[in-house]
Amino acid sequence: MSSFENLARWAGRVGAAPTDGSDTALQKRLTVLLSVGLLPFTLLWSAIYVAAGAPLPAAVPALYTLVTPLNTLVFAWSRNLGVYRFVQLLMFLVLPWLLMLSLGGFRESSVVIIWAALSPLAALLIEDLRQTLFWIAGFVALVIASAILQPHLTPFGLPEAFVTWLFALNVGGVIIIAFVLLYYFVGQRNFFQERSEMLLLNILPKEISEALKAGPRTIAEQCDAASILFADVVDFTPMAATMTPLRLVDLLNEVFQCFDDLVEAYGLEKIKTIGDCYMVASGVPRPRGDHATAIVNVALDMQAAVAGRSFGGRQLAFRIGINSGPVVAGVIGRKKFIYDLWGEAVNLASRMESQGQSQTIQITRNTYELIKDAFVCEPKGTIKVKGADPVEIWHVLGRNAAPLPG
Numbered sequence: 286m287s288s289f290e291n292l293a294r295w296a297g298r299v300g301a302a303p304t305d306g307s308d309t310a311l312q313k314r315l316t317v318l319l320s321v322g323l324l325p326f327t328l329l330w331s332a333i334y335v336a337a338g339a340p341l342p343a344a345v346p347a348l349y350t351l352v353t354p355l356n357t358l359v360f361a362w363s364r365n366l367g368v369y370r371f372v373q374l375l376m377f378l379v380l381p382w383l384l385m386l387s388l389g390g391f392r393e394s395s396v397v398i399i400w401a402a403l404s405p406l407a408a409l410l411i412e413d414l415r416q417t418l419f420w421i422a423g424f425v426a427l428v429i430a431s432a433i434l435q436p437h438l439t440p441f442g443l444p445e446a447f448v449t450w451l452f453a454l455n456v457g458g459v460i461i462i463a464f465v466l467l468y469y470f471v472g473q474r475n476f477f478q479e480r481s482e483m484l485l486l487n488i489l490p491k492e493i494s495e496a497l498k499a500g501p502r503t504i505a506e507q508c509d510a511a512s513i514l515f516a517d518v519v520d521f522t523p524m525a526a527t528m529t530p531l532r533l534v535d536l537l538n539e540v541f542q543c544f545d546d547l548v549e550a551y552g553l554e555k556i557k558t559i560g561d562c563y564m565v566a567s568g569v570p571r572p573r574g575d576h577a578t579a580i581v582n583v584a585l586d587m588q589a590a591v592a593g594r595s596f597g598g599r600q601l602a603f604r605i606g607i608n609s610g611p612v613v614a615g616v617i618g619r620k621k622f623i624y625d626l627w628g629e630a631v632n633l634a635s636r637m638e639s640q641g642q643s644q645t646i647q648i649t650r651n652t653y654e655l656i657k658d659a660f661v662c663e664p665k666g667t668i669k670v671k672g673a674d675p676v677e678i679w680h681v682l683g684r685n686a687a688p689l690p691g
């Protein structure tokens with residue numbers, strides 16, 4: 286398979302353009318791969334017919350052998366897939382039919398017209414579906430025309446054994462080429478599909494992406510027990526003013542990749558980043574009884590990760606705010622899908638972060654009641670929150686030590 290893989294890689298470079306999408310690149314690669322891959326067969330068929338004393342039939346595959354390299358060179362220069370594809374599909378369709386006529390019909394030519402079936406088959410893979418109908422109709426028309434002309438054709442007079450062996454070569458060759466072409470096409474499609482699935486799962490939770498693939502609709506779900514975390518860089522605005530945009534983005538990317546690893550390790554759901562703010566949820570879209578414990582564990586690990594290293598050559602400090610309660614989770618709109626959360630619990634979690642202190646994890650009573658036995662928490666009284674009554678807050682200092690055996 287290494288030779289075929291090398292040929293496929295080479296085919297992918299012929300006529301390639303930087304602006305090609307994945308579908309166009311695959312169509313170009315398949316067209317070149319099939320066109321060039323047929324050259325050994327046309328050379329073989331020409332040699333066989335010359336050896337059998339049939340120069341006119343030998344000239345038909347020889348024509349393909351001459352035209353295809355020239356057409357491929359023009360394509361490599363022009364990158365015009367439409368012209369290259371049309372010429373190749375036309376030769377796939379017409380040349381086997383002409384060879385059949387020169388040999389005297391279906392049987393005398395060992396059903397060589399079967400090679401013309403590669404034209405609609407290839408068109409199905411490398412053409413627009415509507416254009417494929419043209420090549421299917423062309424193939425059917427040539428078969429019907431062959432049946433009409435059959436009584437008027439003069440057999441070339443090839444030996445019976447020769448006709449039988451060529452029949453086996455024709456049928457076997459077409460089957461092998463069709464199988465290899467489909468095998469490669471399906472493999473490439475699966476590869477691109479896996480990449481698309483991975484990209485989709487990096488944007489939306491699996492349950493949500495499956496629901497959207499089933500049909501476009503608004504997705505909203507009430508989650509009665511969830512925890513939300515917001516983390517924000519302290520003094521980000523003055524720091525950003527001293528950095529180039531590229532360095533700033535690289536710094537945030539380094540920090541958020543670190544957070545992504547922690548969130549994935551705990552099986553939580555990253556919701557989004559807004560500037561230097563990082564939002565995580567626990568208990569959505571999959572309910573879990575330990576949603577508060579899990580998200581506080583992530584917060585402590587975030588705090589430790591930031592304290593233990595520098596990012597972009599700078600030591601950062603974060604404010605982290607957490608709240609627990611009911612939320613509405615879902616996807617709205619028709620474009621630029623994002624899985625988001627709504628509700629008072631989300632707003633209060635954001636206030637816990639924005640009104641928190643540097644290098645602290647600030648939580649509400651809702652979260653404290655759920656995690657107080659597993660973590661060391663320090664009461665900090667109440668704070669005034671815009672649009673709400675004064676809110677009791679705690680700072681999480683660390684995990685509780687395991688009790689000693691009795």
